[in-house]
Amino acid sequence: MHIFVFLLRQTIFFSMPLLISAIGAMFSELSGIVNIALEGIMILGAFSGILFINQLQDKIHGQTLLLIAILISALVGIFFSLIHGYASIKFKANQIISGTAINLFAPAFSVYISRMIFSIKQISFKNQFIIKKIFLLNKIPFLGEIFFTQTYITVFISFFILFLSWLVVYKTRFGLRLRACGENPNAADIVGIEVSKMQYIATAISGALAGVSGLTFIIPTSTQFDGNVAGYGFLALAVLIFGQWRPDKILFASFLFGFLKAISTSYSEIMFLKKISISSYFYKSLPYIIILIVLIWTSKNTKPPNALGKIYDSNEN
Amino acid sequence: MIKRTKVKEIFLSDFFFSCSSVLIGLFIGFLIMLLTNPAQSIAGILTILFSPMINLRDIEQVLNIAPSIILTGLSVCFANKIGLFNIGSSGQFILGAYFAVWCGVKINFINNSLHFVLAILLSIIFGAFCGSIPGILKAFYNVNEVISSIMINYISMYLVNFMIKKNIFDVTKNHSKKILDSAVTPKLMIDNFFFGSSVNLNIFISIVAAVVIYIILEKTLFGFEIKTCGFNHYVARYIGINEKKILILTMTISGALSGLGGGLLYLSNTGNNLQVIDSLAQEGFTGISVALLASNDPIVIIFSGLFIAYLIVGGFNTQIYNFAPQLIEIITAIIIYSSTFIFLIKKYFSKNKK
Known part of the structure; x- marks a missing residue:
């Protein structure tokens, strides 16, 4: 029982970053922009947040520090996603290429800066953000143990983001317009929606969420950052496709992969898996193998936004 | 007349545009060096640009x-x-x-x-x-x-x-x-x-x-x-x-x-x-x-x-x-990023000059 709770807690820690960055990618893809730069933006978000925590952890404490760091990660994420957006919306450049440029830039930049400051590539931080238990809520059987003991504020922020984005996409005028831009930018333009403005906003949202997601990935699972987020940005794109560009399915998909990732890191503590003694490399590659299989299974019937990745030029028509 | 079109051709060639994105990359790389280690930044950029051609070992490398x-x-x-x-x-x-x-x-x-x-x-x-x-x-x-x-x-x-x-x-x-x-x-x-x-x-x-x-x-x-x-x-x-x-x-x-x-x-x-x-x-x-x-x-x-x-x-x-060697990856990333729209600038120019 104890190990089961532990595994589920780990699952939440691993699936929240996937959830937020996939939701972010959903916004930009619904508007028609492929944000393959997620991985890079996650790295830069995590880097700036962790650097901030590292520098100020003796002056500011606890949740305040974390919340400011989250804000910084979001701002850095917005900045870099707008760099990507500028190339792909304003200059109508190939979206894959400008995203790849950011993906190449991010790990190099964060390792470069930390080596220039600390002369090693790791930035370490004291983990003072864990919430031991939340009063009363931790008494709820089972759920209390998983969600409300030994948890982080980022978990609740993630669920809040999920709820909010569902509301925005399906219940507001903004969401409707956003989806119109990705489905048929021509029609959206004709009825008076500013397509490029919507795309900028969507890209900025995806950047903010990816930046936060990078920090959310590092804080509960490590005490140092060394310029990578283990391919989570790319995994988030896979989760997005598997989740069919819909918040509810994205939640399910990210839980699935979070669970697999949790197994791959803590399989040695699960008795019956330890007894089988399969190589650790198998468990490490398991999430990626399963994603590949799931993609084969679902891709045939996926229906991405119609104008995804296509460059809309209002002057052309 | 012929000369002028030739100049235009050179100006609009892919080579020229690749070179200008390389220059942008190197320039921003230099700025990053200047911000992170101002005292040695000049020596650093000169090393990137010229050191590999001086030493036979480096040419081999x-x-x-x-x-x-x-x-x-x-x-x-x-x-x-x-x-x-x-x-x-x-x-x-x-x-x-x-x-x-x-x-x-x-x-x-x-x-x-x-x-x-x-x-x-x-x-x-x-x-x-x-x-x-x-x-x-x-x-x-x-x-x-x-x-x-x-x-x-x-x-x-x-x-x-x-x-x-x-x-x-x-x-x-x-x-x-x-x-x-x-x-x-x-x-x-x-x-x-x-x-x-x-x-x-x-x-x-x-x-x-x-x-x-x-x-x-x-x-x-x-x-x-x-x-x-x-x-x-x-x-x-x-x-x-x-x-x-x-x-x-x-x-x-x-x-x-x-x-x-x-x-x-x-x-x-x-x-x-x-x-x-x-x-x-x-x-x-x-x-x-x-x-x-x-x-x-x-x-x-x-x-x-x-x-x-x-x-x-x-x-x-x-x-x-x-300097950390990751600098080069930063520079290449910037080169790629600038090359994404520099070719579109080229398209714009060649459209207008016709």
């Missing part, structure tokens, strides 16, 4: 790094001709590298240069295999090739780590075992030309590969079919091209090129050994830079590969001025 990134660049370029983005070059590279090294260590009954040929063949075959998977998934199951190749990158990385540990690991040195002499890339007198240095056949193999890819793309029916599919698949289907077959073949050849790159790097006996680390092979991603910088022209890739290898060596040398 450029010629040793270049072949594998030229090949991964060709791999990215070739897939790009059909409109696919081969970000899986890294996985194909490492799988090819592993099987070449495995052959170099384990096959001990061949002791002439056939051993080298066999190792290279294995690297090509396994690179091709690894490349064909995203191709097949794309053709038959409509799986996005970018996502599937990234997953395959991680899977092959863990697979290779597992196999190194199991089969060819040298515990005392903490990397793969030394390959047998018969599997080392032959030097064929080339080293005499470079005063007994470590330069070997690799650079010529990569140049030949670039020429072959150029011929396939420009002079054969297969190349025409690839480009037609990349240009417009409705047209391709209409004129009776078997799109799925072409797509899978293209990805297979693309994978083979990356695999060959991996094999060549680790067979060249220049101090490169396979290590068990949980990070993707960087050469695959450098290949993307190489291909994009050359705007996907196989012949230009030879030069852009040499150029990036030159920058890498220069960046390595800046460590004596306390």
Whole structure:
């Protein structure tokens, strides 16, 4: 029982970053922009947040520090996603290429800066953000143990983001317009929606969420950052496709992969898996193998936004 | 009149625009150096620009790094001709590298240069295999090739780590075992030309590969079919091209090129050994830079590969001025980013000047 709770807690820690960055990618893809730069933006978000925590952890404490760091990660994420957006919306450049440029830039930049400051590539931080238990809520059987003991504020922020984005996409005028831009930018333009403005906003949202997601990935699972987020940005794109560009399915998909990732890191503590003694490399590659299989299974019937990745030029028509 | 059009042609040539994006990259790189270490920034940028051509050792080093990134660049370029983005070059590279090294260590009954040929063949075959998977998934199951190749990158990385540990690991040195002499890339007198240095056949193999890819793309029916599919698949289907077959073949050849790159790097006996680390092979991603910088022209890739290898060596040398070598990756990323819209600026100019 104890190990089961532990595994589920780990699952939440691993699936929240996937959830937020996939939701972010959903916004930009619904508007028609492929944000393959997620991985890079996650790295830069995590880097700036962790650097901030590292520098100020003796002056500011606890949740305040974390919340400011989250804000910084979001701002850095917005900045870099707008760099990507500028190339792909304003200059109508190939979206894959400008995203790849950011993906190449991010790990190099964060390792470069930390080596220039600390002369090693790791930035370490004291983990003072864990919430031991939340009063009363931790008494709820089972759920209390998983969600409300030994948890982080980022978990609740993630669920809040999920709820909010569902509301925005399906219940507001903004969401409707956003989806119109990705489905048929021509029609959206004709009825008076500013397509490029919507795309900028969507890209900025995806950047903010990816930046936060990078920090959310590092804080509960490590005490140092060394310029990578283990391919989570790319995994988030896979989760997005598997989740069919819909918040509810994205939640399910990210839980699935979070669970697999949790197994791959803590399989040695699960008795019956330890007894089988399969190589650790198998468990490490398991999430990626399963994603590949799931993609084969679902891709045939996926229906991405119609104008995804296509460059809309209002002057052309 | 004639002179003026010539000037205009030079101004609007791809070469000019590639150069200007390189300049932007170097300039921003210099700014970053200025901000992080102002005292030594001038010395640092001069080291990047000029140090590799002064020292014979560094020239050798450029010629040793270049072949594998030229090949991964060709791999990215070739897939790009059909409109696919081969970000899986890294996985194909490492799988090819592993099987070449495995052959170099384990096959001990061949002791002439056939051993080298066999190792290279294995690297090509396994690179091709690894490349064909995203191709097949794309053709038959409509799986996005970018996502599937990234997953395959991680899977092959863990697979290779597992196999190194199991089969060819040298515990005392903490990397793969030394390959047998018969599997080392032959030097064929080339080293005499470079005063007994470590330069070997690799650079010529990569140049030949670039020429072959150029011929396939420009002079054969297969190349025409690839480009037609990349240009417009409705047209391709209409004129009776078997799109799925072409797509899978293209990805297979693309994978083979990356695999060959991996094999060549680790067979060249220049101090490169396979290590068990949980990070993707960087050469695959450098290949993307190489291909994009050359705007996907196989012949230009030879030069852009040499150029990036030159920058890498220069960046390595800046460590004596306390700069981290990651600076070069930052510069190449900025070069790529600026090249995405610099060609559009060009289009804009050529439209207006008509």
